Amino acid sequence: MSVLALQRRRGGHQVGEPIELRRIAVVRKASAIDLLERRPDAKLQGALGGHDPLAERVLQAHLENQASADQVERELKQRSLDYRVVAALTPRLARWADLVVSVGGDGTFLRASHAVHAWGDGVGAPMLGVNSASSSAGFFCSATAQTFGAQLDRIAAGQLRSRPLWRMEILVNGAVVGHQALNDVLYAHRVPAETSRYTLSLDGMSQEQKSSGIWVCTAAGSTGAMRSAGGSVQPMDSRELQYLVREPMDWALKGEPLLKGCFSGELQAVSRMVSGALFIDGGNLRVPFGFGDRVMFRGSVLPLAWFAPPELDQRRRALTQVLAPTT
DSSP: OOHHHHHHHHTSOOTTOOOOOOEEEEEEOOOHHHHHHHSOOHHHHHHHHTTOHHHHHHHHHHHHHHHHHHHHHHHHHHTTOEEEEESSOOHHHHHHOSEEEEEESHHHHHHHHTTOOOBTTBOOOOEEEEEOOTTOOOTTEEEETTTHHHHHHHHHTTSSOOEEEOOEEEEETTEEOSSOBSSEEEEEESSTTSOEEEEEEETTEEEEEEESOEEEEOTGGGGTHHHHTTOOOOOTTOOOEEEEESSOOGGGOOSSOOOEEEESSEEEEEEOOSSEEEEETTTTEEEEEOTTOEEEEEEOSSOEEEOOOTTHHHHHHHHHOOOOOOO
């Protein structure tokens, strides 16, 4: 039985297993210029016409993104692979594919990941990120347009295997939210500048709090907003989640403070707000909740499979280093 037939029988990819590449779903980033064509913006158009330096960077990123997407298609055609190019990935297309390729930056990768679900005995199609612009950090991207073909060949030859990316499951009043978080979630008032009021519970302890909200992240997301807010960088393969209360009114706390830390169980917040919201993996996915609603955060049972950048572990170690003060 071929690798592909075995994958189909089991119900998708298993982390670390070889892949028989035939069908590729390509998720292409819509640049600011692409969006400008759909929703005209006089200020940006004027800046582009006036050769504003910041606008020129927007144009440069657009041209790089376009060239990268074109190169990805050329590489797929050269290898006679069946592929589909979309702006937004759907669960149906993700299930059709043997590999999901995101062409853009971390935002494109994150949005595409929400459509990749486990099915059967597998974890769903593995993902490969292609960083399409020099201005993008591309933490989740393991290739550029120039290295994409070589990466494909290594995957097809079984020389490059997928790794697990552990995600976060979110429940509202016991019902699982349809999108798992790969990076982080902000629990806050629907207007984040307003005060967030809630009761936070973890490991048998509860505390009423007022703050600017709560960051909850995965190990992958611990290098982003969590680290900037004062959290710690977790090992990439850790299944623990991390939370941090933003700007707490600590003078109003009673008992042992629940303000930050890693956990492997369940973190629960009961809303004392009429209008709250969960911002999942940035601002593109927003889930509202109201007074008395129970929101729970816990680690996912199955990971997302991905092809990690070769320098991933080195980059993460660099982020954990504390720079010595200069004199």
